[in-house]
Amino acid sequence: MRAVARPLFGRRARLRWIHLILGGALAMPYVLVGAIVVGPVAGSTDVFSSFPLQLSSFAVGLPLAAVTSLFPLTRPLESAAVRWLCGVDADRLADGPARGRAAKVRTALWFTLHLAFGGIVAGMSLAVPPFAAVLVVMPLTAGVFGDRLGFPEVFGQPWAMALAPVAGVASLLALAGCAAGAGALLARWA
Template sequence: MRAFARPLFGRRARLRWVHLILGGALAMPYVFVGAVLVGPAADDTGVFTSLPLQLSSFGIGLPLAALTSLFPLTRPLESAAVRWLCGVDADRLADGPARGRVAKGRTAAWYTLHLALGGIVAGMSLAIPPFAAVLIVLPLVAGLRDSRLGLPEVLDHSWALALAPVAGVASLLALAGCAAGAGALLARWAPALLGPTPEDRLAAAEARAADLAVRNRLARELHDSVGHALSAVTLQASAARRVLDGDPEFVREALAAIEETTRRTVGELDAVLGVLRDGDAPGTAPAPTLADDLDGLLRRTRASGVTVTALVGTAPEALPPVLSREAYRIVQEGLGNALRHAGEGVAVTLRVEVRDGHLEITVTNPLAAAPGRRPGPRPGGGHGLRGIGDRARLLGGSVRAGPVRGDWRLHVRLPMRTAT
């Protein structure tokens, strides 16, 4: 019995019934407009006492509803109602306004269908329950049989009078069945009519791609700035500890480099976090450039006990700002990789020059630590080279990294023309 009653009177069926009643309520203004238009054709009985005129008013109102469905908020409101009352998953519905011809046509079809079925079910819900109640109590209340309620003459027969309660209950069940069927039909058609169109999916994909681009850029900035700073500070502190008693001047330089590195990194971290908090566009966070801080980057790296030979064959001030910024991060990551993987006391060669319309950056360091040299920390790698590759591809450049005759060499080519 419960399995039979649940599809008709369960919670989901009741909520869908409410959804249909809302559709009937929304249809009423359009029906009234239709009644005004067909009013001249009514006789003395009036529009609302003639079933053909009522149906005509309803038929005129539905096209008007389809026109008003072009209002931008129609699809978001209908999608919300379907999600909460019809039990349709949110990911199968579109939340934004209908933007294309196809989306607007589907929204108009849905709105018209909702109001049409809702108007029918709402009218049945108003008319059938009182009639069914009269039929159910008719054998028990003799006064009802004698009143002028317009009951069929067949009810004057005793056998028909005995079946009146059964007919009343059957009419209520029929109403519930119609409401459940109409609600199930709307729930089935909602994803097709209110779901995202190909244009909606494309717009959503573009929005996700833009958001992913922002996240990737922020991740690169955090990795390059914070990762390099932590590697440099670790080696600077280690080198200072080992020569604490024998070379106080080197210790002072290392501590000063640690202070400068952490101060700059905290500033860059605050800038990146500000982008996350404020939702700014990618690239709004201030970033150092070769022109601004190449000398400082080399000085802080050398304070870790690393010998860095820098061969700069072009003026950093002459580079385009975007190219100078990305090149700074590439140099920073290249030096950071040497600190992390080659160990302390290594000799690193940095070459920055312009050749054949390209800015070329080459970082070379020993492939393995020499005997007696303590290797640097080796956290899980791979992200740095991936970030360098991302930066180079965004500028139309190329990256080559790998062992070359006992050394590790990073070579990056960035086109000057594209960067401008």
């Protein structure tokens, strides 16, 4: 059991998850600038009420992140975070500012990838736990709240109520798997 749980919940996986959440936090200003661009182009007054427009804002913000990663301090700050949070050996990382075109392109690509994976995993980390909690306690609260919560009709079936907690736990495990996989990829590509 420990061999299965360690890659998902071990110390290294948790630190890499924190690194991804840091990437999501760093991505937010770029996503907000992307929303300022996407809103008028799409003719929408509320970009945050439309999931496709939110994804478009994210896609517009990532190239802006790539441009700002060309500032000299980006590489030393990112390499320090990778060293401590992803468990990458110090000899694999460059400490100083990026010199030369190839080093700057690599820094920009890695920083953008960090923000992309981080934005997705951070969003999932905010959305999945409450969703899973509702599914796990659903059989206990169905009789109390009845139809007032507005669940789909399928949850009126006994088999759906029996499987809801299993689906909740499975969604949490899937979240941990996504975070562990994305963290491992970033550590490998550092």
